[in-house]
Amino acid sequence: MNTPHAKILTAIVSTTAMTGVALSLTGCAFIDKMVTTSADTWAVTYELSVDNVDGATVSNVAYRDTPDRATGQSVVKANQVDVSADGWKFDTLGVVGKDLSISAIPPEGVRATCKIMLDKTEVLATATSDAPGQPVRCEAVAPEFAK
Incomplete structure (x- = not known):
């Protein structure tokens, strides 16, 4: 019809x-x-350090960021980050069961080390460049809380 x-x-x-x-x-x-x-969340700190006593500028930095409980996780990319002699740190949240990661490339002649810390006390992941000027990457999954 x-x-x-x-x-x-x-x-x-x-x-x-x-x-x-x-x-x-x-x-x-x-x-x-x-x-x-x-969801349960951890206080997560990403850290970068270099073996150069004067610090160094690392490139191609990328890390997973969850700024607050209402915002989803995103990958933040920075072309360059100045890593002082004391290192570089970034605080964010880590939702239980979600991926956490940070990566960077140090300049020629410099090794970089990354860390993923939980609650500023527990090292969840750490890695150091295989050779000077080579990339470094740390990755882990935010663990369940102890019951």
Whole structure:
């Protein structure tokens, strides 16, 4: 039937179906956000240090950042980071079960070391460049809390 009433009924049914799909997708995103905001999280510190007493500028730095419970994890990339003689540190959150990582490339003649710390006390991962000027990468999964 191609009557005006049939066209209106078809339009209402189509609109209702599309609204239902949109609401269900929004609901899934809302549920995922609720899971993230209520998940157990660690205080995570990423650290970079170099074997040069004067410090050095490392390049291609990338690390996973979760700035707060309401924000999802993203990969932050920096072309250059100045690592002083005392090292470089970045604090973020680590959601239990999610990947944590940091990587960098030191300049020629310099080795770099990375660390991933939990609650500023426990070393979760550490690595040192295989050779001067070679990349360094630390990665781990945020562990479950002790029960």
